[in-house]
Amino acid sequence: MTKTLLPFIFLLATCFMAAPLTVKACSCAEPPGIDDQLNRKTAIFTGKLLSLTKAVETTSWSSADLVKAQFEVTMVWKGELNSRTTVYTALSSESCGYEGFEVNEEFIVFAYGKLDRLETGLCEGTKNLESAQEELKDLGTGYVPLKTSTQDNHLEIHSANNELNNQFTIDLVLVLILTLFILLVIFVKQQRR
16 A cells, blocks of 8 residues: 555655646636726726836746736726825736836726725736726726825735735645655655565
């Protein structure tokens, strides 16, 4: 029995240590109209991208890792947004992330999720402001954002702590699996004696 179990455990451990494969999984349906966007989205705004913080490179990389985009909001059509707002998107378009963000450029952003954790993506309608004239016309008159509060800083610190805790958990699980595998190999070798 141990002769058949050992290759299976080795194969399982190898799967966890193997390099990730590239998988293209994103496909978007036809973009919804402005009325649907106003009903479905948590926030719709225009703003200048102030910073773009990519995920910290680690041994476990994923196209779904989040990128943090901080905006100086200029106009709002939906949501109670501060003048500085953070939106997250997946790192790669392979995971439906929006890859078109460039610092110091202006965008129209269609975001979903909670106001303290807004997200957007390739299929949401977010785009460079220059190519959004039709959307701006359909949206009509917006309103100015709220002033920036100290609550924003607290939310960003909380978010950064959550990201670190998630990476620590993944690393801990990998170490535990490797440790169990080594202990099992030692146990099997001792049983053979």
